[in-house]
Amino acid sequence: MDGHGGRRNKAEQDATIVEVGYALVSAAFAAAVILGAVAGPALLFGLPPLLSAVLLRVGLTLAPIAFVVRVVSVLVRFRRAAQPSQPGRTNPDS
Structure with a gap:
């Protein structure tokens, strides 16, 4: 969902699917x-x-722990990067 509570568009859904994969x-x-x-x-x-x-x-103990840590770290990083810039401010990537 975007920052305004609306529905995701197709590109956002595709990006999420790719990132989860x-x-x-x-x-x-x-x-x-x-x-x-x-x-x-x-x-x-x-x-x-x-x-x-x-x-x-x-x-057998470390492998599942590494799996969970890697999934969480990738998805948290993706979620932070997907946040829209604040209204009225210039996006540094533009």
Whole structure:
């Protein structure tokens, strides 16, 4: 919705859909990289069982946290950037 309580136009809807898609894909990539970096050695190498279990648990804990943090940060940044300039003031991007 725009700052005046009206409906979004098609361009705004498309921009929102693209931004949500970007947030989800980049968050999934970040989570996969973190999971691979932390839990990967436990799966690839013959580590002691305790160390392997700890690495898997830490990786499975950090990956969803990274996913949520990435989605929220992208969407918050998009929402701030989408705010219209104040009436009567010059837009710095113009």
